[in-house]
Amino acid sequence: MPKVAIAGAGLVGALNACYFAQRGWDVEVYEYRRDIRTMEHVPGRSINLALSQRGKCALEAVGLKEYIVEQGVELHARLVHNVDGKTFSRQPYGQPGEHIVSINRRHLNEVMISQAEKGKNVKFFFEHKVRSVDLEKKEMTVVFVKEVEIVVKADLVIACDGAYSAVRRSLSTQPRFDYSQEYIDHGYVELNILPKNGDYALEPNVFHLWPRGHFTLIALANIDKTFTVTIFAPFSEFEKKMSTPKDVEAFFRKNFPDAFELLGRDHLLETFRRVRPQSLISIKCQPHNFGDFVLLAGDAAHAMVPFYGQGMNCGFEDCLVLNETLDAYSDDIPKALSAYSENRVKDTHTIIDLAMYNYEELKDLVNRPSYKLRKKFDLFLNRLFPKTWIPLYSMITFTRIPYHEVVENRKWQDKLLCKLQFSFIAAVTVATVAGLYGARRRGFL
Amino acid sequence: MPKVAIAGAGLVGALNACYFAQRGWDVEVYEYRRDIRTMEHVPGRSINLALSQRGKCALEAVGLKEYIVEQGVELHARLVHNVDGKTFSRQPYGQPGEHIVSINRRHLNEVMISQAEKGKNVKFFFEHKVRSVDLEKKEMTVVFVKEVEIVVKADLVIACDGAYSAVRRSLSTQPRFDYSQEYIDHGYVELNILPKNGDYALEPNVFHLWPRGHFTLIALANIDKTFTVTIFAPFSEFEKKMSTPKDVEAFFRKNFPDAFELLGRDHLLETFRRVRPQSLISIKCQPHNFGDFVLLAGDAAHAMVPFYGQGMNCGFEDCLVLNETLDAYSDDIPKALSAYSENRVKDTHTIIDLAMYNYEELKDLVNRPSYKLRKKFDLFLNRLFPKTWIPLYSMITFTRIPYHEVVENRKWQDKLLCKLQFSFIAAVTVATVAGLYGARRRGFL
Secondary structure, eight states: OOEEEEEOOSHHHHHHHHHHHHHTOEEEEEESSOOGGGSOOOTTOOOEEEEOHHHHHHHHTTTOHHHHHHTSEEEOEEEEEOTTSSOEEEEESSSTTOOEEEEEHHHHHHHHHHHHHTSTTEEEEETEEEEEEETTTTEEEEEETTTEEEEEEOSEEEEOOOTTOHHHHHTTTSTTOEEEEEEEEEEEEEEEEOOBTTBOSSOTTEEEEEEETTEEEEEEEOTTSOEEEEEEEEHHHHHHHSSSHHHHHHHHHHHOHHHHHHHOHHHHHHHHHHOOOEEEEEEEEEOSEETTTEEEOTHHHHOOOGGGSOHHHHHHHHHHHHHHHHHHTTTOHHHHHHHHHHHHHHHHHHHHHHHHHHHHHHHTGGGOHHHHHHHHHHHHHHHHSTTTOOOHHHHHHHOOOOHHHHHHHHHHHHHHHHHHHHHHHHHHHHHHHHHHHHHHHTTOO | OOEEEEEOOSHHHHHHHHHHHHHTOEEEEEESSOOGGGSOOOTTOOOEEEEOHHHHHHHHTTTOHHHHHHTSEEEOEEEEEOTTSSOEEEEESSSTTOOEEEEEHHHHHHHHHHHHHTSTTEEEEETEEEEEEETTTTEEEEEETTTEEEEEEOSEEEEOOOTTOHHHHHTTTSTTOEEEEEEEEEEEEEEEEOOBTTBOSSOTTEEEEEEETTEEEEEEEOTTSOEEEEEEEEHHHHHHHSSSHHHHHHHHHHHOHHHHHHHOHHHHHHHHHHOOOEEEEEEEEEOSEETTTEEEOTHHHHOOOGGGSOHHHHHHHHHHHHHHHHHHTTTOHHHHHHHHHHHHHHHHHHHHHHHHHHHHHHHTGGGOHHHHHHHHHHHHHHHHSTTTOOOHHHHHHHOOOOHHHHHHHHHHHHHHHHHHHHHHHHHHHHHHHHHHHHHHHTTOO
């Protein structure tokens, strides 16, 4: 059986390990952090992610879907909080029953590592930092405890070592490897809302959103009845308006009065004192493979801004697509890698662009009448033609239609709508001209 | 006096060393190759570059311009070779007297290293490979003879270590560093035309060009009466049409019959047997500085495709702009670095885009009537209004107008031309309508 060396035991690395365990390959996973299962839990500091259809399908194939979904909180709609702190507007994500699931990142990661370890040919090496890959010698170099260098031989290396992938960086001068990394102007700070009288302080089954033009607050529920809250704002805004405790308090009181009450002044100020805004990066590259030896997956191949909630889902789908591709090519590694990359690059580029576009949308668009109208219109047509007219967000979130086909479908929808509008305008014009003509004939003009 | 550590003793590194020697700083230059002055010369294997105004200005400030220009060959026009191998069309670069200079890369590099070494506080370390930079400790790590690691302390590091800059790579995960690298579909192979009866085999004072749609041949004269010839073609074209000696010969005979005769069958086939097409990369990043310690210059900051002949000129202008900026801020390094980057990023991004645009132009545009007409029209207006109407190519090549202003000027020109066209069409329409009206009145219609 071939041997796969996986760099990184994060979400995508651990899921890949599950897949290759199932294939019966020898699996070695190298992770520079300690085993997350042995690390201390800090209550009220959980980070959550939104699991949608692509992620679910990828978990299903290794028998984890049911369990993971049960451990999450269903979200059925966006709930927009107005600036008065009292009124809201509700935007369902799709048809009744369609929803995403807020899940705890750490719990998910732990479950997947344990699942992969059940395979008898799977080994995890924690505190082993992957340094580089040699394509000629087909070796990966790993550093243990800052000193000991280990050379790992394998038939395939999968780099799941995140946006700052050491594997990708060690290969970045390979000929014809296109690459870009771009930071957006926005940074983010994470906060928490604790339970109130032993229950959720806000409605749990919605995605809470406080859009305020160029800055935005969001909140997602956790099963422990807390909420993970994130503020996104330009770095310049953090500097100008949130640099002193007094400013932070004034800023939140003014823009998010209801959230301010729930977060609590002490927690808010303590967090802003302790942490600095984190940056957000968008990464594209192509191809995703280096010859017949290395494949980039997850954030190592396609980090995206978090505004479509697809980062993890896309990474999970990578594992599923790789599995399907290896099936299609009967484990012929060179053929499978180049077919995978050929296919996957265009899909990941599409979702990266959509996530960037949604960055604009989340900032402001959700409050615009034209946007709301289109959302309603899309859902209305979707109810009439459930197979033909699927809204963009639904195709991304509730189907496994390849991302680039989603955009082609959307273009077709837009064209049709445009024609309908044109027909409408034409009809009105004809009617008006006929009216004028009639009027003229009747001597009114 | 502050100390500057320069990574790379190529063209931009050596010129920077000249500048800082003049400023009186302590200068150390680390270069991973051997001293180019001690390396063997291979006749007929010279690579040349086109020096234009920006490069000349940068050389002038360190007293090298006259000497370097004397050692080059003036080019006054493009000479387009038609596919029949017998007819040509000539496109002057600018007004009479305006020209670029074909110079030998290696000779230029040698002269600049020797010039810098005249400074008493300048040291060159050859066969010293720069590995990484630590921004916290303000150190640069250099490896000597594959084993010995040296830690260099300095007040400023200038990374002139080329498109694959080790300094830039070691810092690529710094927050908010935007970066992209893109390979184009074209590769290139270099060839040579030797002297014929002791003289140039082609007219020396022009840039020879054989545009053939998606592939192109160019030739530039050297002072030793040889020509450096380069063929640019998509990799797929090299594979399909130039993979066997028979194919190479047929391809050149068909597309470049006159050049084929001068290159000679043996040289052509021998070269294609020995070398594989090289790839071409375009690199953008921002900012160009890392905090108050590191500055990227030349290809390390902005590698571009070679189709505007500005790669070296832009790199040389970097040195000049840095010198001007240090003057403006009285050697205050933090202020100078951020001002330099703020200013230089937009200019380098512009020339990178223009070079990519010229890639299209060189491929085909030069043969299109509309393009030729605009060229002639531009030169005509330039003669009438020499200060106001400068053609795009002339602003880039014969002035030091910042690159981004060049493009703004061009947009203004385009707008004006568009208006003139509109007025022309309007005038014709009015005349026609008036004519019709007149005709009607006279009863012809």
